[in-house]
Amino acid sequence: MSTITEYLEELSGRSVTVIGMGISNVPLIKMLLRAGVKVTVRDKASREKVADLAQELESLGATLVLGPDYLKDLGGELIFRTPGLSPNTPELAQAVENGAALSSEMEVFFQTCPSHLVAVTGSDGKTTTTTIISEFLKEAGKTVYVGGNIGKPLLPDVADMDPEDYAVLELSSFQLMTMEQSPNIAVITNLAPNHLDYHHTMEEYTNAKKNIFLHQGEGDRLILNYDNDVTRSMAAEAVCPVTWFSRKERLEEGVYLRDNAIWLTNEMGSREVLPLSDIQLPGVHNIENYMAAIAAVDGLVPDKCVRAVARRFHGVEHRIELVRELDGVKYYNDSIGTSPSRTTACLESFNQKIILIAGGYDKGVPFTQLGVEIVGHVKALFLTGNTAGAIRQAVEQAPGYAESGMILAETEDLAAAVAAARQAAKPGDVVVLSPACAAFDHFKNFMERGQVFKKLVQEL
Template structure:
């Protein structure tokens, strides 16, 4: 076992550890701690019956469980692992810290003990696709690559198998970054726009969390920033290490930019074309930006020819403008990952024709006004469902270019009913896209479950002979 992770686990012996949240990210952590002989209490707000047989399996390993509404009461352990979605300033955590407890997270410990290079991606939109592109390019170039963070699997339990020449690629959310005091070797910020304001106090706190991805780098670090985004561009002067900017809108003296339909790189070795835009299989200008961010991170690490070969074949990540099927001349796309207005706007711009849009969901308290003009410009029929339906309707109807019926707006309380209604309204040549502009938590566990539900409905549609 790697000496750093072994030393960390050895230091926990004789201490009591609490892990808050028994979910995808923390279950492997619990198992790792138990295998190392650590006294573990696992805490979760859900009742026992919500876990099936998982609670019995954990208890058979010697884990103490604290479940239900009072799961945070009596936190008196020496080390407490916070689940990523929990604010670090909830009263019970603050009280535990005042008593001398160490409050940490799986990701924070991973950065302490990881023996190899790290590349991490954050942003409001494009995180997962950019992270996936970077990881797949590294694999194609022959690197042993680990993918985790907000996607993939938690990587702390993989540390013991990592070698110094490997590379760990991470997608990091604002929740994971809020308390981070270490930064990756290479940091990428795709863009920033209002998001997760249901959890963050305000936009300033959200931006401050994101900045932790690069603020703790050394002089050897690299941060890749979107020069076309006002917020991310402002990060450059604060970086301690190197900065690479990327821009789709302007040529740069140094960085990654588009010229004459090709992505170019300008660095200390000169200027060179890397990837023709028509060589990218993924549709949409936002995916051009995702490739530019990845190229900025991997310049000098992955050969240009590997990038070109990959871009011509890569079809994207599930739930991200994913073509589900074509039926009766209608194309159905699953863009369930679009949990913010800016992400939905980017998806709508991918299509030359006006689309039939299914939108709405959990309210993250993000303003929908910027989405209104995008919908009036790119949508022929709008099917709304979920908690935010009325807010999205109001944003569209306030748009100066909106006239009644353009687009036609219909609301459905039931998700399935909305999808079926959109299907009935579609004619040959139409595009029907689920791109909610909202999180899924009003009706689904996460965006993947929502996307899977959409795909199931679409797969079960029968031809009407239209």
């Protein structure tokens, strides 16, 4: 490992390309330019869309290549890719074949961060689990930096970090795909088919996730979900000891449920850590998120700190977030429901049949099982976005649909879906936006979609 100063000195005189002018790369670009590194920045956005930022970066010395041909004649000794660009992209693969080295903002952070590294990945629950872990550590008096796929880029803070601090990161499969370093504590919440528009196969998606632990050392720690077939099978490749968590099995060692509480058994014995009644978040999936977080901080955080956080923590925005109650109807924003498995977990969080708004960008994930879950948990379904037809077909073909009496309709947009849901709702009902899809068909991201939904609901 080198310091950030040493790392930047090593780049002096080298030609560096940074692909993408997004939120994670801009601090990296500025850091490189201020260190005197020759930087070419490439982005598919037109100059009109990024005019102010483009002018700022050029004033710092950057060369810009913008527009649809931004990857043409891609070169440079070192290329930093944006997480959204697959390393399998032909132009990128060709550049590597021609001798370019490939890296990313997150890989530089891992190379230069002096603090303890805790990282969380998985198909569902990443953000909530990452946030809970960070809150546990803060409650115990640790200095904590939170970043990765949430919060702000941490690379600008790396020079201020100390060895006794903790960096807690949420990592996506996009970020992990080319990682060659792993954190001291790695957590995989679960794995299910997701992002198959990017990875193309479940195997590639799973292999990307494995990089969170494949480069660990013997003194590190890996936290895996015992109830998930994919994560359970990963233990065979673990380099360091595995700590299991399970909501369904009472484990001989690990984190598990017993007597309406979360228990932990390790070499020191068994103990009750957290009564379920202390958890303020709805849904069994959030019990699993707490289990994963408790396993991650075992030995670092006293149990009293765990309980204090659970009693006050009401969740992260866009995750089964109560927006308002109107005329006896509760409206929830679960815009983070960007996959069928996320939406299924949301549906299972309510003890009544709900009114669901779903649909969005097509990631190539099948909806067959989601159709079954919707028939079992939904009384009225309003679909919007590119996948509306595919989800409708999955629901109509699911067993029990014909007898269910479900209201099912496709709507023009999210505003029309909200209006239709309100019209269908009666006092005591619950209306939930949980799309089971990404937001890119009509929105910049799931956060923007959630904000629009909340605005629409507040205006009812």
